[in-house]
Amino acid sequence: MPGRGSILLVGAAAPELAHVAGVLGPLAQIRTTSPREGLMALARFGADVVVARDGAGQLGAHFLRQTAVLHPGAVRILLAEEGGEPLDDPDAVILPAPVDLAGLRAVCVIALRGAVAERAAREQRQENERLREVGNEALSELVEDAEGVVCYEGILTRSRAMRRVVQLLRTIEATDTTVLIHGETGTGKELAARAIHERSRRRRARFAAVNLGAISDPLRESELFGHVRGAFTGAVDSRGGLFAEANGGTVFLDEVGDASPGLQVALLRVLEEGTITPVGADRTRRVNVRIISGTNRDLEDLVRRGTFRRDLYYRLHVFPIHLPPLRERAEDIFPLASHFLAQAATTLGKSPPGISREARTALEAHGWEGNVRELRNV
Structure with missing residues (x-):
């Protein structure tokens, strides 16, 4: 509780x-x-x-x-x-x-x-509002380059929507609060989570990311919490798991809405008690990690439908951040495309080519359903 x-x-x-x-x-x-x-x-x-x-x-x-x-x-x-x-x-x-x-x-x-839980949520909403007010006051402090582009731990933006996201990230630099990042696939949730880690007091420890939607259900708890030898078929050696390996650092749980009921209970135990139980073990282990979660789903709707625990939702939804899709910040498309093109040219040992006016118009007119990830891979 x-x-x-x-x-x-x-x-x-x-x-x-x-x-x-x-x-x-x-x-x-x-x-x-x-x-x-x-x-x-x-x-x-x-x-x-x-x-x-x-x-x-x-x-x-x-x-x-x-x-x-x-x-x-x-x-x-x-x-x-x-x-x-x-x-x-x-x-x-x-x-x-x-x-x-x-x-x-x-x-x-x-x-x-x-x-x-309701009182905690109410108090957190008040704290979030205070932090947003701080962020709004300091929005003008962001440093721009000659083209008006802000760069923050790998996040490049010219748009006001993403500048506000960057400012929210800045307001929690000195905190250890739990963060929930919501956004469509490809909007950069892991990049934002890594930026939070790199600016935090945990930056010298490990940042570990896992996509819960990409791991089959029987393996999720072993991947996160480890297992002892013989816990299941194929467990020939004991393994520490992601939380143990990132002890002192940050764990990013992408697509947390895909967590099974059993995994939700285990995650709640980490958040409330700071303990994990490796698969097949009869003793718990203490861990000290910051949890940042990501999702492209409406967790509140999942709570209403009974597929996601309300108490876990309140624990994860301490400081929510929404990443806008690329189609809602068209002014970011050209600087991002130029950045990705320069990266590719450097990898190939060539000088970066320019982007023609026609190509720029086509890029900015595209719908980008895959968001920044799609743009990177064009």
Whole structure:
């Protein structure tokens, strides 16, 4: 769980509330109060989840109605006993007596996870907005060549859209934040990830990139986390895996939307606990890596469809960066083409030829569905 949440238990001593306090204590900060003092406690300390007991004069339903008005962000759970006051609250969870303790625990855990993840996402959105404001203020500081082209760790651009991307990359140079890069195939997601690494404090350690969509599912966990000898057919030797080899550095997971459910669980463990388990091993290993992910898919849509874990999405989507397709930044086509042509000429030991006006017009009129990668290979 990304951080500890808080639960407010409202009602006189009861086995159900004692069960919540005892079982969920390791996962959340627990406070117990009476209905009459509950609003004061809620105003002072706040809460992610409020559990109130009704019936026998407990006033739980009345308290939750007040909570909905004064603290609408809290998840509200009512333990409704016979003789209690009805609660007309479509957003509340109502558990009738006799309360199933296992069910109560499950509801509280789910509510905590959702509340904590939402708070983390909200705080991160605020931080991202702050960083963007910093980037906008410093946008004019980018250094241009005589043709108005900005160069940043191999990224060449004249367009305003990519200049903003470069500025976002600059704002996180001194941080170790997790980054999610979204863009069509061929827009340069790995190049952007490498630029982040090269400007970070991890630049002296390894940058390791892997395309999850290019590795068959049975081999993905072995490729990333390693395996022990005999873990599967063909595993004649133990292998450390990409995360172990890049310890202290950066791992770029391209096409992370293709990760299987099992791999998603393993990636979540790396992000939350900093540990990996090689295939076939019975012990975990600690690793210290920065994770940058790339995708050309809509991960939010995958979350809604239930094929991508919501908690993993929140962990990866800490600082999102979108790379615009080449067709939306036509002013970059000519300088990129000139750069690739000069590279090819250098490789062949020749002087770079110029690009005619007709060729330039044709290049800028092309649709470039394969983006920068297609342009490089023309």
